[in-house]
Amino acid sequence: MSANNPSDLPVVSDRLAHNAMRNVNERIIEALLFAAAAVSVLTTIGIVYVLVSESIHFFQHVSIVDFLTDTQWTPLFDDAHFGIMVLVSGTVVSSLVALLVAVPMGTIIAIYLSEFANAKLREIAKPILELLGGIPTIVFGYFALLMVTPLLQKFLPWLPGFSLLSAGLVMGIMIVPYIASLSEDAMRAVPMSLREGSYAMGATRLYTALHVVVPAAFSGLAASYILAISRAVGETMILAVAAGMQPNLTWNPTEPAATITSYIVQVALGDLPHGSIGYQTIFAAGLTLILITLMFNILGQWLRRRFRENY
Amino acid sequence: MQIHDTPTLKAEARNLNFFYGEAKALKGINMPIYDKKVTALIGPSGCGKSTYLRSFNRMHDLYPGNRYEGEIRFFPDNTNLLASDVDPIEVRMRIGMVFQKPNPFPKSIYENVAYGLRVRGENNKRVLDDKVEHALKGAAIWDEVKDRLQEMAPNLSGGQQQRLCIARALATDPELLLFDEPTSALDPIATGAIEELVHELKKRVTILIVTHNMQQAARVSDYTAYMYLGELIEFGKTDEIFIKPQDKRTEDYITGRMG
Numbered sequence A: 001m002s003a004n005n006p007s008d009l010p011v012v013s014d015r016l017a018h019n020a021m022r023n024v025n026e027r028i029i030e031a032l033l034f035a036a037a038a039v040s041v042l043t044t045i046g047i048v049y050v051l052v053s054e055s056i057h058f059f060q061h062v063s064i065v066d067f068l069t070d071t072q073w074t075p076l077f078d079d080a081h082f083g084i085m086v087l088v089s090g091t092v093v094s095s096l097v098a099l100l101v102a103v104p105m106g107t108i109i110a111i112y113l114s115e116f117a118n119a120k121l122r123e124i125a126k127p128i129l130e131l132l133g134g135i136p137t138i139v140f141g142y143f144a145l146l147m148v149t150p151l152l153q154k155f156l157p158w159l160p161g162f163s164l165l166s167a168g169l170v171m172g173i174m175i176v177p178y179i180a181s182l183s184e185d186a187m188r189a190v191p192m193s194l195r196e197g198s199y200a201m202g203a204t205r206l207y208t209a210l211h212v213v214v215p216a217a218f219s220g221l222a223a224s225y226i227l228a229i230s231r232a233v234g235e236t237m238i239l240a241v242a243a244g245m246q247p248n249l250t251w252n253p254t255e256p257a258a259t260i261t262s263y264i265v266q267v268a269l270g271d272l273p274h275g276s277i278g279y280q281t282i283f284a285a286g287l288t289l290i291l292i293t294l295m296f297n298i299l300g301q302w303l304r305r306r307f308r309e310n311y
Numbered sequence B: 001m002q003i004h005d006t007p008t009l010k011a012e013a014r015n016l017n018f019f020y021g022e023a024k025a026l027k028g029i030n031m032p033i034y035d036k037k038v039t040a041l042i043g044p045s046g047c048g049k050s051t052y053l054r055s056f057n058r059m060h061d062l063y064p065g066n067r068y069e070g071e072i073r074f075f076p077d078n079t080n081l082l083a084s085d086v087d088p089i090e091v092r093m094r095i096g097m098v099f100q101k102p103n104p105f106p107k108s109i110y111e112n113v114a115y116g117l118r119v120r121g122e123n124n125k126r127v128l129d130d131k132v133e134h135a136l137k138g139a140a141i142w143d144e145v146k147d148r149l150q151e152m153a154p155n156l157s158g159g160q161q162q163r164l165c166i167a168r169a170l171a172t173d174p175e176l177l178l179f180d181e182p183t184s185a186l187d188p189i190a191t192g193a194i195e196e197l198v199h200e201l202k203k204r205v206t207i208l209i210v211t212h213n214m215q216q217a218a219r220v221s222d223y224t225a226y227m228y229l230g231e232l233i234e235f236g237k238t239d240e241i242f243i244k245p246q247d248k249r250t251e252d253y254i255t256g257r258m259g
Helices: A006-061 A064-069 A085-116 A119-132 A137-155 A164-188 A192-200 A205-216 A218-234 A237-242 A260-269 A277-306 B049-056 B088-094 B109-119 B125-138 B158-170 B188-201 B214-220 B238-243 B248-254
Strands: B009-020 B023-034 B038-042 B066-074 B095-098 B176-180 B206-210 B223-228 B231-237
Touching: A006 A277, A085 A119, A085 A164, A085 A205, A085 A218, A085 A260, A085 A277, A119 A164, A137 A164, A137 A237, A164 A205, A164 A218, A164 A237, A192 A205, A192 B158, A205 A218, A205 B109, A218 A277, A237 A260, A260 A277, B009 B049, B023 B049, B023 B206, B023 B231, B038 B049, B038 B214, B049 B066, B049 B176, B049 B206, B088 B095, B095 B158, B109 B125, B109 B158, B125 B158, B158 B188, B188 B206, B188 B214, B214 B238, B223 B238, B223 B248, B231 B238, B231 B248, B238 B248
Parallel strands: B038 B206, B038 B223, B095 B176, B176 B206
Antiparallel strands: B009 B023, B009 B066, B223 B231
């Protein structure tokens, strides 16, 4: 070895200098990446802070028990009531209608694309399907109001011009691509060896899809359903346009009703004085909405852990 | 080979060619499979032994662009397994398969073994219980799992999973059992258990086994076929193939000069 040869030393120190520079660069990049991550975390914290602090003012005027049990939501009337369940019922009913459309349809499309369609068809169909997810929801809202509601009225003549049913159905159609696309990814990730094992037992494609591929991909399917619920609960424009905005405690989808989100839009667009109790209701409603979505996110995390792919 | 020790035919490949698209993977294979015997397929990687094995239960039908030529006759009914009017699902109902990597379904141990029975429409609890137990005993895994039949199968060890897959294949009483390098993912002890099992199983079922391990072929099989580049080079009784191979290429492979 000639490591002790003095003529080698400059070469070595050159290398070290280069390494030192690289280290600085790494640190700068790391700081930039951290800053980007921090912005999103801080935004979340900021949103929660605003919601909680404004809601605290609200709950100084209205007790939590009234908030959860009152059956009327009339914050702007002289005889003000603040029963959030009125808005929650609208959110729950419209979301259920949407999920009743989106979960079966999305799953069936995913099964078809993953297990039956040939590669060419899949490559054409999937981007088109995902395009459906890029349509602005206001467009879906008018589609519900001007196309779906009149169509439904042909079968249900007594259906009002605004209804949770019509808005929910269109919301379901909007969510289908999310479920279909995510579920298809999950099912395609199931190894071919599992399918071959099933086919080798004499199973048909459908039997294999339902009894081997779907159970194996279950955590992915569950994740897509949870995402769909969060989308449905948080959806605003379709409901604001097509479901009417009058608060209405109902479990009947053929009635018009306000949801948490459509109420927030309505009030936020009005000219309520800053700091008034009416103004603070939107923060209490927003907090409720966040808690609902948070609950589903936690459920989704749990499902994913519980049914982790073990193939 | 003399007439008196020639066993019954279970299947026979006749002029079998196979194509992956344009690529010809099997070239004019003629070979008998004898009833209740173990036949080993050996040869270097890419020689077509797995392709040949997977022709028996029409696995190639699952992928587009594959094409068979020739026949595989299946006895006693003399059906051509490859005929286009023969339903591959009917073929797979009669021929079981065990894969290279254990592939238990994400279900309980019990449901894994009952799978093939349920596919065939069997839902009677008593019949299922009975056949599941019988199959697990046949695959020499009953004692290890009898107290935890409802546990998830993917939690078993690799060797147990492979024996479970054998039980799954046995549950439907196949006439021919295909093994595609069943021990390549297993440790020596689990391998020994599988080999012993193969030896035991040939009392009940005809076995065709692909292996890249020549000692394994020598240990478990009655007949051996040596394949090279899609051709069947030599077929014969295992001891004859290993002691005095007729073809120079077989001899080179067996003695380790090639492959």
